[in-house]
Amino acid sequence: MFDFSNILSLPVLVFLPLIFGLVILMPFFPNNDIIVRRFAKGCIFVHLIYTLLFWIFYNDSFISLYAPDWIKTLGINFGFAMDKLALVFTVLTTIVFTLAGIASKLHIRHGQKYYYALLLFFETTILGIFNASDIFTFFLFWELELIPAYFLIGYWGEGNSAKKSAMKFILYTFLGSLFMLVGLILLHYFNFLSAGILNGQIGLYNLDKVSPELQILISILLLIGFGVKLPIVPIHTWLPDAHTDAATPVSMILAGILLKTGAYAIIRFNLQTLTEGFKYIAPVLAVFALINILYTALVAYAQTDIKRIVAYSSISNMGLILLGICSMNIIGLSGAVFHSIAHGLITAGLFAVCGIVLLRCRERNINKLGGIAAKMPRLFGFATVIVLASIGLPSLAGFVGEVISITGALASELSDYTKFTALLALPVLILSSCYMLKFLHRGFFGEEGECKPAADIANHEFVILFSIVVLLFILGCFPASILDIIQKISVTNGAVVW
Amino acid sequence: MVNDLLNIFIPHIILILTIIAQLVLGILKPYSLAFKYKDINIRISNVVTIIGIIGAIAGTLYSSGDYAGFNYSMIVTSDVKALSVLVLICGLITVFLNTNLLRGNRQGCYKYHTLLLTALLGGICALGANDFLTLFISLESMSFALYFLIAFPKGYNSKEAGFKYLITNAISIAFFLFGVSYILGLTSSLNFTEITQILESERCSIIYAIASIMIFAGLGMKLALFPFANWILDVFAGSETSILNLLSTVPKIVVTGVLIRLLSGVMGFNAEVNAVILILGLITALWANIYAIKETNVKKILACSSAANAAYMIVILAVFSSFAASAVIFYLICYIFMNMGAFAYLNMIEPECKQLTLDKLSRTDSRLSASAFAVCCLGLAGLPATSGFVGKIFLLYSLLQSGLILLPIVLLLLLLFTTGLYFYIKLARSIIQTNQTVIHLHYKILNSFSRPVLLLMALITIVIGIFPINLIARCLLLFQ
Numbered sequence: 001m002f003d004f005s006n007i008l009s010l011p012v013l014v015f016l017p018l019i020f021g022l023v024i025l026m027p028f029f030p031n032n033d034i035i036v037r038r039f040a041k042g043c044i045f046v047h048l049i050y051t052l053l054f055w056i057f058y059n060d061s062f063i064s065l066y067a068p069d070w071i072k073t074l075g076i077n078f079g080f081a082m083d084k085l086a087l088v089f090t091v092l093t094t095i096v097f098t099l100a101g102i103a104s105k106l107h108i109r110h111g112q113k114y115y116y117a118l119l120l121f122f123e124t125t126i127l128g129i130f131n132a133s134d135i136f137t138f139f140l141f142w143e144l145e146l147i148p149a150y151f152l153i154g155y156w157g158e159g160n161s162a163k164k165s166a167m168k169f170i171l172y173t174f175l176g177s178l179f180m181l182v183g184l185i186l187l188h189y190f191n192f193l194s195a196g197i198l199n200g201q202i203g204l205y206n207l208d209k210v211s212p213e214l215q216i217l218i219s220i221l222l223l224i225g226f227g228v229k230l231p232i233v234p235i236h237t238w239l240p241d242a243h244t245d246a247a248t249p250v251s252m253i254l255a256g257i258l259l260k261t262g263a264y265a266i267i268r269f270n271l272q273t274l275t276e277g278f279k280y281i282a283p284v285l286a287v288f289a290l291i292n293i294l295y296t297a298l299v300a301y302a303q304t305d306i307k308r309i310v311a312y313s314s315i316s317n318m319g320l321i322l323l324g325i326c327s328m329n330i331i332g333l334s335g336a337v338f339h340s341i342a343h344g345l346i347t348a349g350l351f352a353v354c355g356i357v358l359l360r361c362r363e364r365n366i367n368k369l370g371g372i373a374a375k376m377p378r379l380f381g382f383a384t385v386i387v388l389a390s391i392g393l394p395s396l397a398g399f400v401g402e403v404i405s406i407t408g409a410l411a412s413e414l415s416d417y418t419k420f421t422a423l424l425a426l427p428v429l430i431l432s433s434c435y436m437l438k439f440l441h442r443g444f445f446g447e448e449g450e451c452k453p454a455a456d457i458a459n460h461e462f463v464i465l466f467s468i469v470v471l472l473f474i475l476g477c478f479p480a481s482i483l484d485i486i487q488k489i490s491v492t493n494g495a496v497v498w
Numbered sequence: 499m500v501n502d503l504l505n506i507f508i509p510h511i512i513l514i515l516t517i518i519a520q521l522v523l524g525i526l527k528p529y530s531l532a533f534k535y536k537d538i539n540i541r542i543s544n545v546v547t548i549i550g551i552i553g554a555i556a557g558t559l560y561s562s563g564d565y566a567g568f569n570y571s572m573i574v575t576s577d578v579k580a581l582s583v584l585v586l587i588c589g590l591i592t593v594f595l596n597t598n599l600l601r602g603n604r605q606g607c608y609k610y611h612t613l614l615l616t617a618l619l620g621g622i623c624a625l626g627a628n629d630f631l632t633l634f635i636s637l638e639s640m641s642f643a644l645y646f647l648i649a650f651p652k653g654y655n656s657k658e659a660g661f662k663y664l665i666t667n668a669i670s671i672a673f674f675l676f677g678v679s680y681i682l683g684l685t686s687s688l689n690f691t692e693i694t695q696i697l698e699s700e701r702c703s704i705i706y707a708i709a710s711i712m713i714f715a716g717l718g719m720k721l722a723l724f725p726f727a728n729w730i731l732d733v734f735a736g737s738e739t740s741i742l743n744l745l746s747t748v749p750k751i752v753v754t755g756v757l758i759r760l761l762s763g764v765m766g767f768n769a770e771v772n773a774v775i776l777i778l779g780l781i782t783a784l785w786a787n788i789y790a791i792k793e794t795n796v797k798k799i800l801a802c803s804s805a806a807n808a809a810y811m812i813v814i815l816a817v818f819s820s821f822a823a824s825a826v827i828f829y830l831i832c833y834i835f836m837n838m839g840a841f842a843y844l845n846m847i848e849p850e851c852k853q854l855t856l857d858k859l860s861r862t863d864s865r866l867s868a869s870a871f872a873v874c875c876l877g878l879a880g881l882p883a884t885s886g887f888v889g890k891i892f893l894l895y896s897l898l899q900s901g902l903i904l905l906p907i908v909l910l911l912l913l914l915f916t917t918g919l920y921f922y923i924k925l926a927r928s929i930i931q932t933n934q935t936v937i938h939l940h941y942k943i944l945n946s947f948s949r950p951v952l953l954l955m956a957l958i959t960i961v962i963g964i965f966p967i968n969l970i971a972r973c974l975l976l977f978q
Contacts, residue, residue: 069967070966070967071888071966071967071970072967072971073967073970073971073974074895074970136891139882140882140883140887141882143881143882143887144881144882144883146881147876147881150923154927163927167920167923170919170923171916171919171920174915174916174919175912175913175916178912178915178916179909179912181891181894181912182894182898182905182908182909182912185891185894185895185898186898186902189895189898189899214902217902
C-alpha cells in the first residue's frame with residue numbers, strides 16, 4: 001500500500017494556499033470571475049483533503065519536522081512542528097476556510113482575483129501560527145496575518161465604515177502584538193541566560209531558573225497580545241466593528257478561526273511554557289473571563305443588529321474557553337480545546353445564516369426582520385439547529401464544550417476563587433439562551449417584517465449549513481476524539497502531553 | 499606610506515576627479531549646442547557621475563585592512579567602509595532619479611552634479627574623520643552642497659526651503675563648535691584618539707557633559723532631532739523628491755556613523771549624556787509620530803517618518819553597546835532602501851500629479867509600481883516579510899538586552915510604532931484605492947529610471963525581510 005506519510009510535509013501544508021494564491025495573481029491566469037472562483041474553491045478543497053491526510057496518518061514524527069536557520073546569530077529558526085493540539089486547530093482552519101470559500105460566491109462582487117488570492121494568503125498565515133515551532137516564526141505569521149485581514153475587512157466589507165473598522169482592527173492587533181514581541185524577546189533572552197543556549201524552539205524552553213515575578217511579567221506582556229485576539233474584555237472593542245463590517249465569509253473566518261489563535265497561543269505560551277508564572281495569573285485571569293462571559297452576554301442581548309449579536313456571543317463564548325484554560329487542569333483544558341473547535345463551527349454557521357438573511361432581505365436590524373421561517377423553511381431548520389448548539393443543547397457540540405469548561409473550573413485546584421468564579425459564570429447558560437432565542441424568535445417567527453425573501457437557500461448555501469450541522473452532531477455525540485487528545489497535564493512543571 | 503594613503507583615499511580621489519571633470523564639462527557646455535539632441539548635457543553629466551560613483555564604490559571595496567593617515571586625522575575601518583559604500587549607493591540612486599529635476603533646469607546640470615558629488619565627498623570624509631576639525635570641515639562641505647541642491651529647482655518654494663535649512667544648520671553648527679571648544683579646553687587636543695586617552699585618566703567634569711550635549715545637539719540637527727526638529731517639515735515640503743531622496747538618507751548615514759564613533763570614545767564617559775540623548779530621541783519620535791497623524795501632505799508625512807526613524811536609531815545608540823551599534827546599522831540599511839523606494843514612487847508621479855496630498859494622491863496605471871510603493875510603506879511600518887520587521891525585532895532585542903530597566907522606554911516605543919503604522923497604512927491605502935482618477939504615465943517617465951529603482955527597492959525590502967541572515971551576520975562583524 002502507498003505510504004501516505006511520505007507526502008505529508010508541514011511546509012507544504014502551510015505554504016500550499018499561498019502558492020495557489022500566487023498562481024491566481026499571475027498575469028497568465030484568466031481574468032474570468034467564474035474561473036477564478038472555481039479554481040480558488042478547488043484549491044481550498046484540495047488543501048482540506050491534504051490536511052485530512054495529516055489527521056488520518058498522524059504520528060509523532062511531525063513534531064520538529066522542519067527547522068532551517070533563519071537568523072542564526074540570535075538562535076532563531078524558521079521551523080514548523082505539529083502536535084495533536086496544532087493538528088486539531090489546523091483541521092478546523094481548513095474546514096472553516098472551505099466553508100468560507102463556498103460562501104464567497106454571492107457575497108463578493110468585485111475584485112475577485114485579489115479577494116481569493118488574499119483569502120488563500122490568509123489561510124497560509126493562520127496555518128503558520130498553528131504549526132510554528134519557533135517563537136519568532138510564530139510571531140512572523142501572527143503579524144503577517146494582519147495584512148490580508150486588513151484588506152479583506154476593509155475592501156470587501158459590507159458596512160459603510162468598513163475601512164475604519166479595518167484600521168481599528170489593525171491598530172489594536174498591532175499594538176498588542178508589539179507587547180507580545182517584547183514578551184517573546186524577554187522569554188528568549190532569559191531562557192538564554194538560564195539555559196546557556198540561544199534557542200527559539202517553543203517546546204524546549206527551560207525556565208526553571210527564571211523567577212516567578214519575571215515569568216508573571218512576561219506572561220502579562222504576552223497576554224496583552226493574545227488578549228486582543230481572544231478578545232479579553234477591556235481590549236475587545238475592535239471585534240464587534242470588524243465582524244459586523246466584514247463580508248460574511250470574512251466574518252466566518254474572523255470569528256471561527258482568528259479568535260482561536262488567541263486561545264491557542266495562551267495554551268501554548270502562558271500555560272505550557274510559563275507555567276510557574278501562570279499559576280499566579282490564572283485566578284485573576286479567570287475573573288476577566290467571567291467579565292467576558294457575563295458582560296458581553298448582556299450586551300449581546302441589547303443589540304438589534306443580527307451580526308453584532310453573533311459577534312458579542314463570540315466574545316462571551318471565548319470567555320468560557322479562557323475560563324477553561326485558567327482552571328489549569330485536564331478537564332478544563334480539554335473543555336477549552338473542545339469548545340474552541342465547537343464554537344469555531346457554530347459561529348461560522350451563525351454568520352453564514354446572517355449572511356443569507358442579509359442577501360435575501362438587505363436588512364440587519366432584528367426589529368425589521370420577522371416571518372422568515374415561513375418563507376425560508378430550510379434556512380429556518382438549519383438556523384434552529386445551529387442556535388440550539390450555541391445555547392448548549394445536549395447531543396450538539398456546544399453542550400460538551402460549555403459544560404466541560406465550567407466543570408474544569410469548578411474542579412480547579414489552584415484556588416477557591418477560581419471555583420467561585422466558575423459558579424458565578426453559570427448564569428451564562430441562561431443568558432446565552434436569551435440572546436440566541438431572541439435572534440431566532442424576532443428574526444424567524446412573528447409577523448412578516450419589511451423584507452420579503454424571494455427564495456429559500458441555494459444549493460451551495462445548503463452545503464455549508466448541512467456540513468456544519470452534521471459536524472456539530474458528530475462532535476456532540478462522539479466528543480471523545482477531541483477530548484482524548486490531552487492525556488496528561490502536570491501543573492508542577494507544565495508538562496502537557498497531547 | 500604613499501601606498502597606505504592611496505589605499506585610504508582612492509574613493510576620495512576618484513570623487514574629486516569626477517568633480518573636476520564635471521566642472522570642465524560645464525565650461526565646454528556651449529559646444530554641445532551643435533548637437534540637435536537637447537538632453538545631451540544631462541546624459542553626459544549623468545554618465546560621468548555614475549562612472550565616478552561606481553569607481554569610488556569599487557575603490558572603497560578594493561582597499562583591505564585598517565589604515566590611518568594625515569597624522570591620525572582620517573582613519574579607515576570596516577564600519578567606515580560599509581557606511582561609505584552606503585552613502586555612495588544613495589548618491590547613485592539619486593542620480594537615477596534626477597530626470598525631472600534636470601529637465602526643469604537644463605543649463606544647470608553640471609552644477610547639480612558638482613554639488614551632488616561634493617555632498618557625497620563630504621559625507622565619506624566625515625565618516626572617516628578622527629579629528630574634530632576634519633569632522634567639522636567635512637560635515638560643512640556636505641551641508642553647503644545640500645543647501646544649494648535644495649534651492650536648485652526653479653521656483654520660490656525651493657529657495658525658501660534651502661534658506662531655512664541654511665539658517666537652522668548655521669545655528670546648530672554654532673552649538674557644535676561651542677562644544678568642541680570646551681573639549682579642546684579640557685584636553686588641549688582635537689584628535690579623537692588623544693582625547694579618549696586623556697579623558698580615560700581623568701574624572702569627567704560637568705563641563706565635559708555640557709560639551710558632549712552641545713556636540714550632540716549640533717549633530718542632531720541633521721537628523722532633525724528635538725531642539726532643531728521643525729525645519730524638516732518645511733524643507734521637505736519645499737524640496738524636489740530626488741533631492742529629498744538624498745537629504746533623507748545621506749546625512750542620516752553620516753551622522754549615525756559619526757555618533758557611533760563619538761559615543762564609543764569621546765562622548766562615552768558620562769552616563770548622563772546618554773540619558774539626555776535617550777530623552778531627546780524619545781521626544782523627537784513622539785513629536786514626529788503625533789504630527790504625522792493629522793498631516794495630509796505626503797512629503798511632510800515622509801519628513802515625520804524620517805525624523806521618527808532617526809530618533810529610533812538615536813534611542814538605541816544611547817544605550818551603547820556593540821550589539822546596539824550593529825542593530826542600528828542594520829536598521830539604517832533597511833530604512834534607506836524602503837525610504838528610497840517611497841521617494842522613487844513620488845518622483846514618478848510628481849510631474850503628473852500636481853498636489854502631493856493624501857486625498858489628491860492618484861494612482862498610476864501601473865499596478866506593479868503601486869504595489870511596490872505599498873510594500874515600501876508597509877516595510878516602514880514594520881510589518882513582516884519586509885526588512886522593517888526584522889529591523890524592529892533587532893532594535894527591540896538590543897534594547898532589552900540591556901536589562902529590564904529600559905522596559906518603560908520599550909513600551910513607549912511600541913506605542914510609537916503603532917502610531918507609525920496608522921499613517922503608513924493611510925499612505926499605502928491612498929495609493930491603491932480603486933475609486934480614483936488614474937494617471938496614465940507619460941512615456942518619458944516610464945522610460946526613466948524611477949520605476950526600476952522603485953521595483954528594485956521593494957525587492958530588496960522583501961529579500962532582506964525573508965533572508966536577513968547574511969546581512970545581520972555582516973553587521974555584527976563590523977563591531978567585534
